[in-house]
């Protein structure tokens with residue numbers, strides 16, 4: 001039985017039945033969109049920059065017949081400038097909207113917001129924490145493009161330490177069978193131990209390396225992520241590694257037949273435009289799947 005989610009703060013909240021139900025809903029909404037959210041209002045409250053996440057949530061809501069109120073730059077234009085705490089802003093916006101989609105610059109927002117939330121809240125990225133709707137659309141992309149999620153090897157290359165997309169996707173993959181994850185990054189940007197402990201507990205095999213050339217040929221999925229510059233303590237460290245894992249045509253050609261190259265985007269420092277026409281490149285489709293998954297998520301939580 002699918003479990004109805006009240007809030008969405010982290011990827012671990014999804015169970016397999018709910019994921020299956022959301023995938024079916026996304027696919028049926030693609031063929032036959034229904035105005036199931038007429039009369040509902042979604043507020044998007046973004047304290048960090050975004051293109052895809054905010055606009056795809058807003059487009060999803062409008063396509064389902066709902067309405068949207070929005071602050072695209074909450075840190076500089078909302079009362080946050082005057083020092084209003086997040087908790088107060090959420091209390092107020094909850095009176096105006098039926099669901100809040102929030103992007104914030106610190107992690108662990110669930111701890112702060114669960115005690116006061118009176119309408120559903122969707123975490124659209126909390127600092128270097130999690131980005132669960134991104135992980136769900138990433139998983140849906142794998143499901144649509146490979147036709148399976150079990151029995152895959154995933155290379156996650158870039159910045160596993162700071163990337164909330166990597167964190168949430170790794171947590172979700174932990175729910176599937178025979179998963180191997182190879183984290184590719186310089187040692188300073190490698191994945192944190194708490195996530196590895198979770199993967200151990202869920203039977204996921206993993207390795208860590210800095211060598212993309214050696215790792216890329218084994219992957220069914222290459223999940224590239226830009227270095228999260230805004231989370232770096234030193235500019236020097238960023239400059240040192242910023243183009244370390246450039247994926248150009250020769251690198252992409254090392255991927256095995258049928259493997260896919262994903263990226264939550266933006267592609268900064270990562271994938272050359274010549275790669276876009278290769279059959280492996282699914283990152284623009286991934287953004288389109290994001291719209292469908294966010295329609296399914298909103299319909300599931302609100303209809």
Ligand code: NCD
Pocket residue numbers: 052053125131134164165225226264265266
């Ligand atoms: C990601 C994010 O903001 O965490 N982007 C996105 O939501 N599509 C990834 C990133 O910024 O690198």
